[in-house]
Amino acid sequence: MPEKPDxxxxxxxxRVALWRALHVQADPPPHVLEDEVxxxxxxxxxxxxxxxxxxxxxxxxxxxxxxxxxxxxxxxxEQAARGVGQYVILGAGLDTFAQRRPDLxxxxxxxxxxxxxxxxxxxxxxxxxxxxxPSFLRLVPVDFEAGDAWWERLATSGFDAGRPAVVASTGVxxxxxxxxxxxxxRQVAALAPGSTLAMxxxxxxxxxxxxxxxxxxxxxxxxxxxxxxFISFFRPTEMLALAREAGFRDVHHVSAAALTQxxxxxxxxxLRPPNNSEELLVATT
Numbered sequence: 001m002p003e004k005p006d007x008x009x010x011x012x013x014x015r016v017a018l019w020r021a022l023h024v025q026a027d028p029p030p031h032v033l034e035d036e037v038x039x040x041x042x043x044x045x046x047x048x049x050x051x052x053x054x055x056x057x058x059x060x061x062x063x064x065x066x067x068x069x070x071x072x073x074x075x076x077x078e079q080a081a082r083g084v085g086q087y088v089i090l091g092a093g094l095d096t097f098a099q100r101r102p103d104l105x106x107x108x109x110x111x112x113x114x115x116x117x118x119x120x121x122x123x124x125x126x127x128x129x130x131x132x133x134p135s136f137l138r139l140v141p142v143d144f145e146a147g148d149a150w151w152e153r154l155a156t157s158g159f160d161a162g163r164p165a166v167v168a169s170t171g172v173x174x175x176x177x178x179x180x181x182x183x184x185x186r187q188v189a190a191l192a193p194g195s196t197l198a199m200x201x202x203x204x205x206x207x208x209x210x211x212x213x214x215x216x217x218x219x220x221x222x223x224x225x226x227x228x229x230f231i232s233f234f235r236p237t238e239m240l241a242l243a244r245e246a247g248f249r250d251v252h253h254v255s256a257a258a259l260t261q262x263x264x265x266x267x268x269x270x271l272r273p274p275n276n277s278e279e280l281l282v283a284t285t
Contacts, residue, residue: 007116007117007118007120007121007124008117008118008121009041009042009093009094009118009121009122010093010115010118011226012093012171012223012228013093013094013118014042014044014094015053016038016065016093016094016171017035017038017039017041017042017093017094017096018038018039018042018044018048018051018054019054019058019061019062019065019066020033020035020036020038020039020062020065020066020069021035021036021038021039022049022054022062023035023062023063023065023066024036025049026049027062027269027271028268028269031066032063032066032067032070032263032264033066033069033070033073034100035066035069035096035100037096037099037100037131038094038095038096040129041094041096041122041125041126041129042094043125057215058215059271060209060211060212060215060272060273060274060277061212061215061219061274061277063264063271063272063273063274064256064259064273064274064277064278066263067256067259067260067263067264067273068170068200068259068278068280069170070263071198071254071259071262071263071280072168072170072198073097073101073104075166075196075198075282076097076104076108076166076168077104079164079166079196080104080107080108082194084108084164084165084166084194084195084196085107085108085109085163085164085165086108086109086111086159086160086163086164086165086166087105087108087109087110087111087165087166087167087168088111088113088154088159088165088166088167088168089110089111089112089113089168089169090113090150090167090168090169090172090184091113091114091169091170091171091172092112092113092114092119093114093118093171094122095112097110098110098112098134098136098137099126099131102134105134105136105137106134106136108136109136109138109158109159110136110137110138111138111140111154111157111158111159112137112138112139112140113140113142113150113153113154114139114140114141114142115141115142115143115144116141116142116143119139119140119141120141122139123139138157138158138159140153140154140157141153150187151187161191161192162192163192164191164192164193164194164195164196164285165191165192165195165196166195166196166197166198167188167191167195167196167197167198168197168198168199169184169197169198169199169200170198170199170200171200171278172199172200173199173200173201173202173232173234174201174202174223174230174231174232174233175223175228175229175230175231175232176231176232177231177232178232178242181232181242182242182245182246185197185199185242185243185246185248185283186246186247188246188283188285189243189246189247189248189283189285190247190285191285192285193249193285194284194285195284195285196282196283196284196285197243197248197281197282197283197284198280198281198282199280199281199283200278200279200280200281201232201233201234201239201278201279201280201281202230202232202233202234202277202278203233203234203235203236203276203277203278203279204233204235205217205220205233207235207276208274208275208276208277209274209275209276209277211274212274212277216277236253236255236279239253239281240252240253240281243281243283246283247285248283248284248285249284249285250283250284251281251282251283251284252281252282252283253279253280253281253282254279254280254281254282255275255279256272256273256274256275256276256277256278256279257275259273259280260272260273
């Protein structure tokens with residue numbers, strides 16, 4: 001994605017942070033994920049809940065965001081219990097795992113990979129808000145436009161390729177070419193045995209629930225207008241095949257329906273992620 005001239009948060013990362021906060025503020029408990037730290041980082045103007053992208057129309061997408069966040073944090077907790085000690089977040093944005101879950105994060109080495117400008121902005125915000133940068137958190141700036149290789153930057157930041165890790169990449173694949181995604185899959189597949197990748201991907205828009213299709217079209221148009229168009233869409237079978245070709249030992253698809261059953265069953269407010277929109281690949285080495 002093109003680098004912005006000044007250090008600031010990416011608008012997509014801010015939207016995700018605000019949706020996570022809005023889930024706590026507007027949706028009744030139980031909350032799938034409790035995160036208002038991102039709201040503090042973003043520090044939006046008063047009235048942010050009246051933004052068009054915070055309207056009730058976007059509620060299913062808010063559900064999708066908190067579902068994928070909760071799933072990955074559950075996965076990290078599960079893998080940490082097995083002794084995995086490294087967690088890599090590709091395209092970290094305003095992720096707040098290290099600030100919200102120090103009980104778990106302090107048992108790991110957490111690597112946040114992001115573009116230099118937005119990451120410098122986030123680093124300063126963490127300092128300004130009193131969170132600081134704890135010893136277990138490594139902020140890894142990667143200038144993709146200049147050809148930086150994220151795995152090389154990880155190594156210089158203390159990542160041990162000989163030990164297993166959890167690698168998460170959410171809300172990123174739609175902006176990348178299929179070749180770039182395949183390259184990332186191959187790199188993660190070459191990590192130590194016992195490593196796990198969780199990657200979200202967008203299904204072709206025509207497969208989405210009819211009621212959310214206009215919202216997805218609007219998001220695609222907005223991304224194009226911002227110079228970061230959606231490039232890649234995959235059917236689950238295509239994504240699984242890509243992961244197998246990359247060399248993963250085991251691959252499976254986590255559907256929105258499965259996330260709904262796991263995290264939204266029994267809710268009386270109808271909150272749930274849209275089917276056949278953004279779903280997850282989980283692959284292990």
